[in-house]
Amino acid sequence: MKSAIPETGVPITPPTIGNGGDRQEASLHGEILLRLRDYVVEGNIPEGARVPERQLCEMLGISRTPLREALKVLAAEGLIELLPNRGARVRQLSQRDLEELFDVMAGLESLAGRLACEAITDEEIAAIERLHYEMYGHYLHRDMHGYFQTNQQIHESIVAAARNETLKTTYANFAGRIRRVRYSANFARKRQRWAEAMREHEAILDALRRRAASELSDILFQHLRNKRSAAIDHLAEAQGADLETTPQGD
């Protein structure tokens, strides 16, 4: 009665996120880490569900030692919780946790914008402009999925332009933690919020062209803050609905 994990074969997820993009692990432990991280980030394990080690071992076809090492790392990353003598649980993010995570993401993007102004090339700005127009197309066609993806590409481009691998890795880490939420938050976006976001993106581009570091920093922070509000609101509704179907763990 506590399977928590579906019977599917283990899906190796696309090379999207992760710890920062290094997907060339050789050791078994490293491979397991990548697979487990994706498995959790993709949402294959219900939040707060207990996950017996034995089951994960069978699923992944390995012994408990490397699995436990991977679990420790995932716990350090904040994706799961490790209760002493009581196993691992997918970390349940409270509303407050989400607010905090969004704010830190906002701070990181704000920093990325500031640093990007110091080093970004005209070509990179042009590329972001192209993405912006592409996104505008998705907006006009009501293509939420495309909009979401392009939006994410824009933000990743800014982070890349910051020329700071440490920042990039940290950003990817936090992005992984709130990935599910972020996704549904974007889908939940009202059309009116879309329009706002488009205007904000235009302001971002404008500041970027002028290399106005602190101005861009402000705009990006506010932009993410607005996203935060949308996401939190949406999540509050969703969790309210969930309360009837999903009983609490304990």
Place this chain on the structure above:
Amino acid sequence: MKSAIPETGVPITPPTIGNGGDRQEASLHGEILLRLRDYVVEGNIPEGARVPERQLCEMLGISRTPLREALKVLAAEGLIELLPNRGARVRQLSQRDLEELFDVMAGLESLAGRLACEAITDEEIAAIERLHYEMYGHYLHRDMHGYFQTNQQIHESIVAAARNETLKTTYANFAGRIRRVRYSANFARKRQRWAEAMREHEAILDALRRRAASELSDILFQHLRNKRSAAIDHLAEAQGADLETTPQGD
């Protein structure tokens, strides 16, 4: 010839940094993690030195399993490197690494200041003012150690005022990574830089009193940027001197 670790008993370091302040681990693995982290952060193992697991096990009086779990976590935190089949090394920070780390720290403090403006109380500001005057005293008395400590307290107070545990933990993590450098960088500070730093701190307090979020954000970033320059310069000298005494690992 590869001891790398002195014969001393394992020192339990003071409860300063760590992962965020949670120092009530019950499990052996958790205890080991805290002790090892401090041990590394305190600089008891030479940079880049190879650290045989067996030796650490004897030193800590445990078997390899929990030790290896702790090593994996420390590697995820960026304190050590794990080379496949070739053991753990204390991560050697290049000059570029340091620049990146300082910039991320600057971004985090900048964010902390921004958030602090939303929630900080008059009492907290008063407390920071007291610290500021205390620091001024250390400055006048040329007490570098006291100055360093009080300075750190001020920055930690700002982070605390941000009311964001996630940010606090992340900040502590990065602080741990560059602790040694930061320390020596402060010691290396020229008196002229001291005067600048004092002025910057006054500007910080001013912006904080007015709850001028984006202004404070800018000032804090610049303040840390200046620290970065001082630290990097100092490190460049120190590393240059080291090159004659410390032969490279390989």
Place this chain on the structure above:
DNA sequence: TGAAGCTATTTTGCATTCATTTTTTGTCTT
């Protein structure tokens, strides 16, 4: 009938053991 207590099973935490890989050491050849 229901709840409390006790036992059995499962699960976790850590130690130990086994298999590879790396590093060292010794020997041989040129």
Place this chain on the structure above:
DNA sequence: AAGACAAAAAATGAATGCAAAATAGCTTCA
């Protein structure tokens, strides 16, 4: 004598085994 090859020693990576803790199941008693 120097370099190269090979065997031994050591270290790492992973699996297995064992003790303690937790959960589940059963019995007993009110």
